[in-house]
Amino acid sequence: MKKNCKSLPQYTLKRLTEYLNILYQLREKGISSISSGELAQRMNITDVQVRKDLSCFDSIGKRGVGYDIDKFISIIEEDLGLNRELSVIIIGAGRLGSALIHYKRLSKARFRVKAGFDIAKDKINKTINKVKIFSIEKLDEYLKENKIDIAVFTVPEDEVEGIMDIIKKSDIKAILNFSPGIINSRENLIVRNLDIVSDFKILSYKIKEKNNAD
Template sequence: MKTLKIPEATIIRLSVYSRYLTQLDKKGIVNISSGEIAEGVGGSPAQVRKDLAYFGEFGTRGVGYNVRDLNQHIIRILGLNKGWKVVIVGAGNLGSALTQYKGFRERGFEVVAVFDNDVNKIGLTLNGVPIFPITKLREVVKEQEARIGIIAVPSKYAQDVADHLVESGVKAILNFAPSVISVPENVELRNVDLAVNLEILTFNLALKKNYD
């Protein structure tokens, strides 16, 4: 179990495995093989085993894996057993949708606050999550001990918001604004560019010329 240099693709797959295992667990399935996992998520058995092998030995030779047990291991590997608190900046369409997104809670994330400048929104709640003015960011982050910030504001404010988040003590940022932002290297940053995903699709369509 050497923990250095894990491919990001492996992390993404582990996340998918975990989701799948959660499903199986709910169905009452107890045991599963790498081959069945591969089939369930669309991959190869060898890949599944290799991904897991980065972190230890979780199966039994000749038998396979215990669904719940393996899922617990993956959840721990991904750090999801810590109950992360998340703040979202931007209560527009996207910010509101993310705040109410059930998929976050299901995976152990709790959105504790949303921030916006719009005086008409401040004081309201989204699904029970309070909307604060941006000026309260630092205070709330400290008080709630939130470690993750999500940026859901227009591009031109993204860097500014990122700076505020960093200054407030957030350790990881998920940026939905389609702009390049920079943060200190002790802060994790990930960009989700919604348009880019469509562009990859159109590139492939254009390449294969099968769009009509």
């Protein structure tokens, strides 16, 4: 599906996922086509950026017209691998983990939460939104019997290391880590570290910076 690019540039990849959100919304409204300029405006970027992002793909647009939304969506979905199911486990069934288990947009995008894991006795063997929560002690065994693609970490920082020892021995392909601290992506594992508090801190800096400018 690609032309020149061996693999998508990092920032293009990120934006493609954001284009999708906007395109879904437009499709919902019955709109069938959009120009790079309009899309750029909604994304708060330039129109050239949109077109450059698409230059990795065989021509999607029509000159003088714009992009067909259905076609645009299916090409991105295809390329991101979103037309297959990926199985997910949530490690740490606290409030954030539980929110993710309930998150409808995840299941719409075909990410299937298969199980949760926790250390708290009052959570173990219960279900959250039909997803069973197991003791963390069962994780090793569970991973031997079930093929899981992505493990999500929503546990306190000090539990991460022990869990990683188990994950490394499994066939899990990727980790999405919400705990503070960085999980290294050696060991052939794909890792994304996503600390929400970090984003608050960045806002703090920008607020401060702006105050100084006044």
